[in-house]
Every structure is written in structure tokens, then in C-alpha cells.
Amino acid sequence: MVKSQKAVTNGLHTYRRPPLGRTLMQNKTLLLMCLPAIVFFFVFSYMPMPGAYIAFTNFQYNKGIWNSPFIGLQNFKFLFTSGQLGLLLRNTILYNLAFIVLGNVLQLLFAILLNEVQSKGFKKTTQSLMFLPYFISDVLVSLLVYNLLNYDYGFISNLVRNLGGEMPIVYQMPQAWPFIIVAVNLWKSTGYGTVVYFAAITSMDSSMMEAAQIDGANGFQRIRYITLPTLKPTVVILFLFAIGGILKGNFGLFYNLVGNNSILFNTTDIIETYVYRSMMNSFNFSQSSAVGLFQSVVGFFIVLGANAFVKKLDSDYALF
Amino acid sequence: MKKLVALLTALMMLVCALPVLSTAEEAPAVDTSEHVTITYLVTGDIPTDRTEEVLAKINEILNEKVNATLEIRWIEWTNWTTNYNLALATQSGDIDLIGTATDWLDAWPNTQRGAFLPLTEEMLQTYAPKTWESVPAEHWDLCKYNGEIYLIPEDNYAQWTNHGFMYRGDWAREAGLENGVHSWEDLGVYFQYIKDNKEGVWPWDADGNGSSYSPQMAGGWQASHTSNIVIEGFPVSLFYGNSKEDPYTLSRYYLEGDELVNFAKTMKSWADAGYWRTDVLNYTGAQDSLMKEGTSAARQHHTETWTGFRTDMEEAQPGSDLGFFFFGEETDNLVSLNITHGAMAVAYTSEHPDRALMVYDLLRNDPEIYRLMMYGIEGDMYTIDENGYMVRPEGFDSTTDGVTLNFWWGRNDDLGLRDADRDWEAIDELYARYDEIATTYPYGQIVFDLTNIQVYLDNISNVYNTYMPRIVFGLMDDPEAYVAEFRTQLQNAGIETVMEEIQNQLDAVYKQ
Amino acid sequence: MTTNSKAPAHVNHPTHVRLDTSDKIIRTVTYIFVGLFSLICVLPFWMIVASSFSSESAIRLTGFTLWPSEVSTYSYELLLRSPDQMIGAYVVTICLAVVGTAIGLFIISMTGYALQRKDFPYRNGIMFYIYFTSLFSAGLVPFYLLIVQTLNLRDSYFAILLPLLMSPWLIVLMKNFVKAIPHEITESGKIDGAGDFRIFYALVLPSLKPALATIGLFLALGYWNEWYYSSLFLTSQTEYRPLQYHLYNVINKVASLRNSVAGSNVTLTTELPSETLKMATAVLATGPIILLYPFVQKYFVAGLTVGSVKG
Structure with missing residues (x-):
């Protein structure tokens, strides 16, 4: 909004902004088309939003959010006085970056490769199979991982022993877990993520592809000069969306895989799991809101920065 | 919104205040002309047995006696902590009675947050006269916060929820423990025997993936090797009084001394001996079925569980003669159950606190309703044998034929029946021992105010939940160094400040 | 086509x-x-x-x-002992998914279309308005109060249907898809003098099939995998609760107990779900949607834009 106003004033001096009423009328249909979504987000997101004030109060049930005593930043304190914040931020951010970067690379790769496949049967079967892990809940995933890796009876342990090898105790090796968690996350999310890119490829103008083929472009060239550029906006959008949640961790995944096995905490503890351990027996809505707010505010500024950066490169790709 | 809430609150207060005022002047003739629905909030899975049918019968009686219908709002176990607290925090007259507990359902923190309605003596006398009479004054004193009663205690029900180890008597005898397991040393002997002689059986196939073992095991060792008494009401189990002779001085067990180190050393030797899985901290096997199938030789839980499980085991593994070694057995260090281990509270926003109390009074004291609620329909779902025991009919399956109301907030031994299935001889023997040695819980009078130390407590909780699981399952190279590290971390998290504050609050109440 | x-x-x-x-x-x-x-x-x-x-x-x-x-086959026998519950769960979930996906798709595509129109002056503002909600949420208590007190939706399927109708992410994704439609399509409509909605409805929507399939799939999966709102808002009954919630309960109950103080106090009298039972429930919940996926897939197979430009 701000930007567009600026553009108008910086533009032709003789040009005058049309009165608001007229602009509204002119865009009546488009506005109406947006109306359901606007109402939706107003009701389900903006209406409760002032309630985030709870993070600054000592929430009293009989007084409600608004009449509870205001205690400033007290609820944020425990996270900052923990002495763990550095480690938690490092882990949370690095895991998220790995998920975003590796996840997208893998998804892009599979989407492009699948697009090159001619065999319909192969395409359909593999895509369906890749989707399977998405449906397995975190509890079952952790059970699977345990049954593969546990020292006493694990599937892989048995395999290694049968081959005459020495199985390390994986559940006591902190250095192994970043790889395991990232692998599990990729395993779970790749099928789902590939669909986005795949749809983007299929909805692109295939006349270009045909022209390129007729011009004699080879497979690599087609991917490099046609497919990849078409996917650029999708990549950027995905990235911008993911970056806003850079401080928010996937509690279910981490908690179920690691649990209270503190041998692994150095490399696996994220903000969510830490908060859970600190508050599991002292339920406190205000504090959990405070942590969420902290994550959101940091994410918000990172997105603002990233969006401005993207806008500078190509305003078409920016989110807003 | 703000106004609405204020208005609503004001209205509620008016509604709540009215009956009190009127009864203060008039005789206890209660007006029940208006039919009301009383909603009772309880933790537990929504039953799929015959509960609905039984509830209808209960409601017939309630309708007739107090013109009220009882409705149940279940908080299912999945995500129950969030959902239970949410229900309390966002109540709007939609719940009336709330099942709570000071040790495991945060009754005092929730009282401090204003979730419950203070109950005046007049209210209790008028609307719950039988309960009022049966609970002695000193028990009501234990239910007060800032001088007002908030909880109705379950104080006439014998139960023990002190933890310990269940073990197989048959295997213990094979191991040379003629009288069974009665100490941690015996337990070690038993475990080693299983390890050496029972192929395919884990001495204790523990599901270490969870937080509940830490306080139980660590506290268990402490009970067996010191005279310390646990103080309830903290999010983390680190605060103990010295002994029953000197209960109001805080013990420094977790900060100094050798006993915690000994515990760590013993557990490490047990872990190294392979008494549980190498990856125990990530294992989730269901303890009851493991034991029933005979692949685990022990289970750690409380006495009440043992009383029922002994029967189950006899069925699954005939001759198993399930015994129970309770923590503190060596030193006779046992504290009887706090009477607010189960308690009923009235919701702050309840529109009919008077009727809610009347309903509760009946649930707790009316023989017909009580037995319907606890056991079901007489003659159909159970019969009473010549010894006065309750007998289930042939082929009775509790998952489909039983009744589940999870009424853990006012059970009444005057009306209760003993399940003929259970081995009462063994149970009574243990109970007699308990009664002989148990001391009363010494901290019932105090409700701690944690406001100023909450930040420290959160950090301390994290340290505890980080270090304790590894100590409990012996997963460290050097126990001495690890315990030292744990203690340093507790210091860094501010445990001295917290202990000072707790000591001050204890002194304020108990040291005149 | x-x-x-x-x-x-x-x-x-x-x-x-x-x-x-x-x-x-x-x-x-x-x-x-x-x-x-x-x-x-x-x-x-x-x-x-x-x-x-x-x-x-x-x-x-x-x-x-x-x-x-x-x-x-013990686990399956156990699960199918009360088939009513399973069937009810399927019916509820499928209904929610179908209705929610249809409504959601319509609104999302309409919004996506309007927001990609370069001549729509409010597009950045509205986009920010929508995107902002993906960063900040009010937290549990205010949201719960909204659903239960303001909207009075406790124990109503609307409490599940409505919040899952759309998300900022899906709208942005849709906007991107619409952007990729060749300009000739919309231009041809403008020359014919069609109104904005007509252009959207008659020209844009038909050429959006891969996008509709994708986003429809995501919406449907959202409804299919839903358990969280159910656990918050559907409190009073076990029949006709959404499938994943039903299964989530089976799989997570013990974990929830084990990780809380209740675990050391409560003894469950009912039979605890064994590992095999957890597996069996997972199979029953996942199976059908795997069979459904190939139907959605056919829309991903090739670019449709060509067809609609030429045709």
C-alpha cells in the first residue's frame, strides 16, 4: 500500500489520485471477489489477535484476558534467562534451513525428473508411493525409526550384525541425529512438496517446450532454460513462506523422535521441545503465548527483509 | 469483548451471591422448582461401555430428588493437559463441577488463577449437608486457600498411590528371595537372576520414553535411603522436608551428599548389566501387556495399580504371585495419601453452584446413586455375594459391559463394595503394614505462592527433565561427575533462591 | 480435453x-x-x-x-469389532473433505485471481493483510474463545470445516498459478467486454485445472489429516468423529499419559492399544487415500493451458 502511494506521488505531477470512492467502484467486482477471504481472515485470524495480549499478563481465569494483571515482559523472561537460548536458536534455525533448502532441492529435482519420464505407469506409481510417508503420524514415525535403529533388536542393527559389523548405539550418538532428523523430514515431506512443483510445471505454457524440442534443444537445455525459469516464482514464494517460520520448530517430529533422551539434546533441542520440558508440569497459557509471539516477531522481521530483497531483484516475485 | 467479559463476570457473581444471601436468612428449604443441568468435567476417555445407560438411571433419581440432570464433559487423555486447562480457563457457565487434585491436576495453581468458586460454610451446610458433616473440620482446613474453602476432599477412601516395583513372586523365590523383594538390593538380586536364567525376558522392560519415571524412581531411592518427605505443589519433584521429626526444614538431598551419587552409580551398574534396553529412553512398550506376556519381569507403578494387576497377572501367568516392593520399605519412610489427591471443585462461572453441590452430595452419599456410578446396575452388572463382596457376572468384559464415570473426587468407603476378584488377603496385609508406619502428609496447610520464583522454577524444571532421565536409567559414563554437573546446573538455574523462598513460606505457616 | x-x-x-x-x-x-x-x-x-x-x-x-x-489378524478383528465407529468416521471425514474442499477452492481461486490482477490497486494491501495472518496468531486461548464463545461452535462440525477452508499459503500459491496463465486468455475476454467475474468464471477457471487439482488436494488432505481442532472442539461423543482424530486417540493416548504427571497416578482400566493395533489403525486410515490419489493425479499429467488457448 505504502509503496503504491509513493509511486503515485513520485509519478506525473499532473496525475491526481482518483477519489477513493471512485477507485472502490471501479474495482467493485474484484473487491467483492476478495471479500469472502477478507471476512474469513478477519474472523478467524484478526478477531482473536488482540488476545495475544495474554502474553503480557498473569492470566487469571476469573478475570478474563483483559482484566488480568499486566506484568510486562515477565513471561518472556524464562526463555532469555535459561542460558540455552543460543543453542536453541542455532538448532531451530539450522534445522529449518536444512529442511527448506534440502527439501526444496529434492522436491524440484523429483518434479523435473518425473516430468521427463514418459511411462505413465511409472510416474503414477512412484508419485503415489512418495506420498505414503506423509500420512504416517509422528508417533508411528518414531516407532519406525526406533525399530530400525535401536541397538538391541533394530532392523538395521540386526542387518549390520549379520554382516559381521559392529553396530554403534545410535541413540547415544548426538552427532548422528541431525542427519537422521533431516532425512526423516525429507522422507515425510518430499512427496507432498513435489506436487506443488509438479503442478507448476504442468501448468506452464507447453508450447514453449514443444518449440524448444523442435529447435533441437536437448534434455539438459530444456530443463535449464525452460523448466527451471518457470519454476522460479514458485521457489521464491515457497522460500518466503518458509522463512517466516524459521524460529518455529516441528514439535511433534522432534519430540517423538528424541523424547527425553538428553544424551541427544545438544544437537536436537529446539525452542518447542525446551519450552515443553520447562512447562510440562506447570501449565501456563501466558508463557506459551509469549514464546509464540517472540517467534512470530522475529519471523516477521526476517520476512520483511527477505521480501524487500526479493522486491529489489524482481518486484513481480515479492509477496506484497 | 472486554465489556462483555466484565458484564458476564458481574452477572455470574450476582448469580453466585444470591443463593448464599437468601439462605443466610432463611431456613434451608431449597427451591428446586427450576430444572437444571449440571455439567461435570472429568479426565478420561469417553466410555464405550454401558455408562450412558447407567447415567440415565442416575439421572432419573437426580431428577426426582433435586430436579437436576447430570451431564459429563470428558477430557480425553490425548492432549489432556492442554484441554483440561483450556476448559478451566475459558469456562462460561458451561461447566459446574470439576474433578481436580492437588498433586496431579494442579488444583492449587488453578485456584490461584481463579478457576474455582470459593465455597462458604453456609453453602456447604445447606446444599451438601451430608458431605459437610462427614468431613471433619481439620480436613476442611486442608482445602482452604486464603481462608476460603475451594475443594471438597476425598477423605473417606482408603487408597495408596505410593510407588514401587511389582515383581513375580514365583521368580523371586527361584532367585532365593524366599520372602520376596523388599529392598533395592533384593531388586538387584531379582533382576540379575532374571537376566541369567530367563531367556527372552527383560528384568524390567521399561518404557523410558516419558517423564513420569524420573520423580518416581529418584524419589523412590530417596525414600528408601533417607527420611526425606516430598512436598507437593511444585512443577518439579526437588523439594523435600528433612524428616517426619523435622518436616519444615528443606532437605538438601539434591544439592549435596552421597546418596544421589549412590543412586546414579547403582543405576549405571544396572544399565551396564542389561536389566533394561540399551535404548530405554526411546522405548515405548506397554508395561502391563509386557508383563502379562511374560517378557518383562517387573513393572514400576503404585500400590493401587498393583491391587488390580495382581489378579490380572494371576490370570495371564498363573502362579506368578505378583508382589510389591514399595519405595521406602527399608526405612519405613511412607507418607499417607494427601486427602486432596482427589477433590471436587465448583466452577467459578457455574450458574447453579447450589444445585451442583446438591448433586455432588448425592453422588457421594446416596447409596443407590453411588453404587450405580461405581459398579453399575445391581443384579445385571454385578451381584453381592454372601461375604458382601461385589461379583461380576460370567463373561463380564469391563470394556463393553462396565460403567466408567471416573469419579475420583469423593469416593466413599462407607458405601463402597470390595471386588471379589481381588486378593484381599494380600492387599489387607500390605495396607496393615502401611497403616502401621505411615505418617500424615505434613504440608496440607500450605498453598505455595510461586509467582516470584516461577521463572527459576521453569529453568529448574528443564534442568531436572534433562538430567534426571539419564540418572534414572544409568546412562552416563561417570555417575559422580554427572551428578556434580546436574547440581551445578541446578545452582545456575537458581535453585538456592527458590529454596530460600520456599523455606520462608514454610516458616511463615509452620514456625510461630 | x-x-x-x-x-x-x-x-x-x-x-x-x-x-x-x-x-x-x-x-x-x-x-x-x-x-x-x-x-x-x-x-x-x-x-x-x-x-x-x-x-x-x-x-x-x-x-x-x-x-x-x-x-x-487380531488387531483388525479388534478394530472391526465396532465397525459403526469406523464407518461413521469415514462418512464424516469424507463429507467434511468434499464440502470444505469445494467451498475452499472456489474462494481461494477467486481471491487468487483478483490478487494477481496488476490493475487491481488494493492487491498488495490485501495480500499483506492475508499473509500477515500466517506469521502472527493469537495463540490458543483467544482462538478457543472465538470458536466456543463468540461463534458458539462447540461440538459442531463447523468448528472443523471453517478454520480449514483456506490458508494464506494456498491463496498465494493460487495467485501464482493464475499468473502463469497466458495473457491472451484474459485479454480475449476483455475484448469481448466480459466483466471481471465472468472472465474468471468462464475463462480462467477452466484453464486452472492443474492448480485446482493441486490446491484441492492440499485442502482435502488438510481435512483428511485433521485431528487437532477435533480434539479441541468435538468433545461430547465418540461416534461420528473425524477419522484421524479417532486414530490419533488410539495412537497417542498412552504417550500423552506417559509424559505427564497423570501417568504416575492414573491406571487405565481399559485395554491399552498395543503396537500392532497402532499399526493396524494407521493402515486403515492411510489405505483409502492412497487409492484416491491416482484420480487426482490425472490432472497433473500435462499442461492444459495449451488446449484452452488454442481451443
Whole structure:
């Protein structure tokens, strides 16, 4: 909004902004088309939003959010006085970056490769199979991982022993877990993520592809000069969306895989799991809101920065 | 919104205040002309047995006696902590009675947050006269916060929820423990025997993936090797009084001394001996079925569980003669159950606190309703044998034929029946021992105010939940160094400040 | 239409364009790479299926295997003992998914279309308004109060249907898809003098099939996997609760207890779900949607835009 106003004033001096009423009328249909979504987000997101004030109060049930005593930043304190914040931020951010970067690379790769496949049967079967892990809940995933890796009876342990090898105790090796968690996350999310890119490829103008083929472009060239550029906006959008949640961790995944096995905490503890351990027996809505707010505010500024950066490169790709 | 809430609150207060005022002047003739629905909030899975049918019968009686219908709002176990607290925090007259507990359902923190309605003596006398009479004054004193009663205690029900180890008597005898397991040393002997002689059986196939073992095991060792008494009401189990002779001085067990180190050393030797899985901290096997199938030789839980499980085991593994070694057995260090281990509270926003109390009074004291609620329909779902025991009919399956109301907030031994299935001889023997040695819980009078130390407590909780699981399952190279590290971390998290504050609050109440 | 526009390209492909080495390399790499990854995805799932047919003690002592050592259908018998609950769960979930996806798709595509129109002056503002909600949420208590008190939706399926109708992410994704539609399509409409809504409805929507399929799939999956709102708002009954919530309860109950103070106080009198039962429930919940997926897939197979421009 701000930007567009600026553009108008910086533009032709003789040009005058049309009165608001007229602009509204002119865009009546488009506005109406947006109306359901606007109402939706107003009701389900903006209406409760002032309630985030709870993070600054000592929430009293009989007084409600608004009449509870205001205690400033007290609820944020425990996270900052923990002495763990550095480690938690490092882990949370690095895991998220790995998920975003590796996840997208893998998804892009599979989407492009699948697009090159001619065999319909192969395409359909593999895509369906890749989707399977998405449906397995975190509890079952952790059970699977345990049954593969546990020292006493694990599937892989048995395999290694049968081959005459020495199985390390994986559940006591902190250095192994970043790889395991990232692998599990990729395993779970790749099928789902590939669909986005795949749809983007299929909805692109295939006349270009045909022209390129007729011009004699080879497979690599087609991917490099046609497919990849078409996917650029999708990549950027995905990235911008993911970056806003850079401080928010996937509690279910981490908690179920690691649990209270503190041998692994150095490399696996994220903000969510830490908060859970600190508050599991002292339920406190205000504090959990405070942590969420902290994550959101940091994410918000990172997105603002990233969006401005993207806008500078190509305003078409920016989110807003 | 703000106004609405204020208005609503004001209205509620008016509604709540009215009956009190009127009864203060008039005789206890209660007006029940208006039919009301009383909603009772309880933790537990929504039953799929015959509960609905039984509830209808209960409601017939309630309708007739107090013109009220009882409705149940279940908080299912999945995500129950969030959902239970949410229900309390966002109540709007939609719940009336709330099942709570000071040790495991945060009754005092929730009282401090204003979730419950203070109950005046007049209210209790008028609307719950039988309960009022049966609970002695000193028990009501234990239910007060800032001088007002908030909880109705379950104080006439014998139960023990002190933890310990269940073990197989048959295997213990094979191991040379003629009288069974009665100490941690015996337990070690038993475990080693299983390890050496029972192929395919884990001495204790523990599901270490969870937080509940830490306080139980660590506290268990402490009970067996010191005279310390646990103080309830903290999010983390680190605060103990010295002994029953000197209960109001805080013990420094977790900060100094050798006993915690000994515990760590013993557990490490047990872990190294392979008494549980190498990856125990990530294992989730269901303890009851493991034991029933005979692949685990022990289970750690409380006495009440043992009383029922002994029967189950006899069925699954005939001759198993399930015994129970309770923590503190060596030193006779046992504290009887706090009477607010189960308690009923009235919701702050309840529109009919008077009727809610009347309903509760009946649930707790009316023989017909009580037995319907606890056991079901007489003659159909159970019969009473010549010894006065309750007998289930042939082929009775509790998952489909039983009744589940999870009424853990006012059970009444005057009306209760003993399940003929259970081995009462063994149970009574243990109970007699308990009664002989148990001391009363010494901290019932105090409700701690944690406001100023909450930040420290959160950090301390994290340290505890980080270090304790590894100590409990012996997963460290050097126990001495690890315990030292744990203690340093507790210091860094501010445990001295917290202990000072707790000591001050204890002194304020108990040291005149 | 799909096959019409696509078939020629396919048939012509080998004859018109020669297959050079790079194509062969890509193809080989694809088969190996994709094939391998699919195997990695399917093997663990197969282990779940195999163990759901195992006996409980076999799993305990040998872990998961590729083939059950002792075949047992006990878990399935247990699950299907009360088929009403399972069937009810399916019906509810499918209804929610169908209705929610249809409404959601319509609103999302409409909004996506309006927001990508360069001549729409409020697009950035509205986009920010929508995106902002993905960063900040009010937290649990205010949201719960909104649903239960303001909207009065406790124990109503609307409490699940409504919040899942759309998300900022799906709107942005849709906006991007619409952007990719060649301008000729909308221009042709403008020349014909069609109104904005008509252009959207008659020209844009038909050429959005891959996008609708994608976003529809995501919406449907959202409804299919929903358990969280159900656990918050559907409190009063066990019949006709959404499928995943039903299963979530089976799978997570013990974990929830084990990780809380209640675990050391409460003894569950009912039978605890065994590992095999957890596996069996997972199979029953996942199976059907796997069968559904190929139907959605046909929309991903080829570009439809060509067809609609030319046709």
C-alpha cells in the first residue's frame, strides 16, 4: 500500500489520485471477489489477535484476558534467562534451513525428473508411493525409526550384525541425529512438496517446450532454460513462506523422535521441545503465548527483509 | 469483548451471591422448582461401555430428588493437559463441577488463577449437608486457600498411590528371595537372576520414553535411603522436608551428599548389566501387556495399580504371585495419601453452584446413586455375594459391559463394595503394614505462592527433565561427575533462591 | 480435453525429436533415483503393514520385519469389532473433505485471481493483510474463545470445516498459478467486454485445472489429516468423529499419559492399544487415500493451458 502511494506521488505531477470512492467502484467486482477471504481472515485470524495480549499478563481465569494483571515482559523472561537460548536458536534455525533448502532441492529435482519420464505407469506409481510417508503420524514415525535403529533388536542393527559389523548405539550418538532428523523430514515431506512443483510445471505454457524440442534443444537445455525459469516464482514464494517460520520448530517430529533422551539434546533441542520440558508440569497459557509471539516477531522481521530483497531483484516475485 | 467479559463476570457473581444471601436468612428449604443441568468435567476417555445407560438411571433419581440432570464433559487423555486447562480457563457457565487434585491436576495453581468458586460454610451446610458433616473440620482446613474453602476432599477412601516395583513372586523365590523383594538390593538380586536364567525376558522392560519415571524412581531411592518427605505443589519433584521429626526444614538431598551419587552409580551398574534396553529412553512398550506376556519381569507403578494387576497377572501367568516392593520399605519412610489427591471443585462461572453441590452430595452419599456410578446396575452388572463382596457376572468384559464415570473426587468407603476378584488377603496385609508406619502428609496447610520464583522454577524444571532421565536409567559414563554437573546446573538455574523462598513460606505457616 | 491436447505431443515425441544422449542420461537417472526413493518410502510403510499382521510378542522381541513371523489378524478383528465407529468416521471425514474442499477452492481461486490482477490497486494491501495472518496468531486461548464463545461452535462440525477452508499459503500459491496463465486468455475476454467475474468464471477457471487439482488436494488432505481442532472442539461423543482424530486417540493416548504427571497416578482400566493395533489403525486410515490419489493425479499429467488457448 505504502509503496503504491509513493509511486503515485513520485509519478506525473499532473496525475491526481482518483477519489477513493471512485477507485472502490471501479474495482467493485474484484473487491467483492476478495471479500469472502477478507471476512474469513478477519474472523478467524484478526478477531482473536488482540488476545495475544495474554502474553503480557498473569492470566487469571476469573478475570478474563483483559482484566488480568499486566506484568510486562515477565513471561518472556524464562526463555532469555535459561542460558540455552543460543543453542536453541542455532538448532531451530539450522534445522529449518536444512529442511527448506534440502527439501526444496529434492522436491524440484523429483518434479523435473518425473516430468521427463514418459511411462505413465511409472510416474503414477512412484508419485503415489512418495506420498505414503506423509500420512504416517509422528508417533508411528518414531516407532519406525526406533525399530530400525535401536541397538538391541533394530532392523538395521540386526542387518549390520549379520554382516559381521559392529553396530554403534545410535541413540547415544548426538552427532548422528541431525542427519537422521533431516532425512526423516525429507522422507515425510518430499512427496507432498513435489506436487506443488509438479503442478507448476504442468501448468506452464507447453508450447514453449514443444518449440524448444523442435529447435533441437536437448534434455539438459530444456530443463535449464525452460523448466527451471518457470519454476522460479514458485521457489521464491515457497522460500518466503518458509522463512517466516524459521524460529518455529516441528514439535511433534522432534519430540517423538528424541523424547527425553538428553544424551541427544545438544544437537536436537529446539525452542518447542525446551519450552515443553520447562512447562510440562506447570501449565501456563501466558508463557506459551509469549514464546509464540517472540517467534512470530522475529519471523516477521526476517520476512520483511527477505521480501524487500526479493522486491529489489524482481518486484513481480515479492509477496506484497 | 472486554465489556462483555466484565458484564458476564458481574452477572455470574450476582448469580453466585444470591443463593448464599437468601439462605443466610432463611431456613434451608431449597427451591428446586427450576430444572437444571449440571455439567461435570472429568479426565478420561469417553466410555464405550454401558455408562450412558447407567447415567440415565442416575439421572432419573437426580431428577426426582433435586430436579437436576447430570451431564459429563470428558477430557480425553490425548492432549489432556492442554484441554483440561483450556476448559478451566475459558469456562462460561458451561461447566459446574470439576474433578481436580492437588498433586496431579494442579488444583492449587488453578485456584490461584481463579478457576474455582470459593465455597462458604453456609453453602456447604445447606446444599451438601451430608458431605459437610462427614468431613471433619481439620480436613476442611486442608482445602482452604486464603481462608476460603475451594475443594471438597476425598477423605473417606482408603487408597495408596505410593510407588514401587511389582515383581513375580514365583521368580523371586527361584532367585532365593524366599520372602520376596523388599529392598533395592533384593531388586538387584531379582533382576540379575532374571537376566541369567530367563531367556527372552527383560528384568524390567521399561518404557523410558516419558517423564513420569524420573520423580518416581529418584524419589523412590530417596525414600528408601533417607527420611526425606516430598512436598507437593511444585512443577518439579526437588523439594523435600528433612524428616517426619523435622518436616519444615528443606532437605538438601539434591544439592549435596552421597546418596544421589549412590543412586546414579547403582543405576549405571544396572544399565551396564542389561536389566533394561540399551535404548530405554526411546522405548515405548506397554508395561502391563509386557508383563502379562511374560517378557518383562517387573513393572514400576503404585500400590493401587498393583491391587488390580495382581489378579490380572494371576490370570495371564498363573502362579506368578505378583508382589510389591514399595519405595521406602527399608526405612519405613511412607507418607499417607494427601486427602486432596482427589477433590471436587465448583466452577467459578457455574450458574447453579447450589444445585451442583446438591448433586455432588448425592453422588457421594446416596447409596443407590453411588453404587450405580461405581459398579453399575445391581443384579445385571454385578451381584453381592454372601461375604458382601461385589461379583461380576460370567463373561463380564469391563470394556463393553462396565460403567466408567471416573469419579475420583469423593469416593466413599462407607458405601463402597470390595471386588471379589481381588486378593484381599494380600492387599489387607500390605495396607496393615502401611497403616502401621505411615505418617500424615505434613504440608496440607500450605498453598505455595510461586509467582516470584516461577521463572527459576521453569529453568529448574528443564534442568531436572534433562538430567534426571539419564540418572534414572544409568546412562552416563561417570555417575559422580554427572551428578556434580546436574547440581551445578541446578545452582545456575537458581535453585538456592527458590529454596530460600520456599523455606520462608514454610516458616511463615509452620514456625510461630 | 486432457487427452486430446496431450496425445499428439506424446505420440509425436519420439518421431519429431530425436532422443539424444542427454535425454537418455536424464531418463536413466530418473528411473534409478525416483525408483530408489519410492522404495525408501514404501519399505517402512510395508513394515507397518507387515507388523500390523504380526503377533504382539513377535514385534517386541524381534522388532519390525519385512514379513510377519507369526501371522495374526487380531488387531483388525479388534478394530472391526465396532465397525459403526469406523464407518461413521469415514462418512464424516469424507463429507467434511468434499464440502470444505469445494467451498475452499472456489474462494481461494477467486481471491487468487483478483490478487494477481496488476490493475487491481488494493492487491498488495490485501495480500499483506492475508499473509500477515500466517506469521502472527493469537495463540490458543483467544482462538478457543472465538470458536466456543463468540461463534458458539462447540461440538459442531463447523468448528472443523471453517478454520480449514483456506490458508494464506494456498491463496498465494493460487495467485501464482493464475499468473502463469497466458495473457491472451484474459485479454480475449476483455475484448469481448466480459466483466471481471465472468472472465474468471468462464475463462480462467477452466484453464486452472492443474492448480485446482493441486490446491484441492492440499485442502482435502488438510481435512483428511485433521485431528487437532477435533480434539479441541468435538468433545461430547465418540461416534461420528473425524477419522484421524479417532486414530490419533488410539495412537497417542498412552504417550500423552506417559509424559505427564497423570501417568504416575492414573491406571487405565481399559485395554491399552498395543503396537500392532497402532499399526493396524494407521493402515486403515492411510489405505483409502492412497487409492484416491491416482484420480487426482490425472490432472497433473500435462499442461492444459495449451488446449484452452488454442481451443
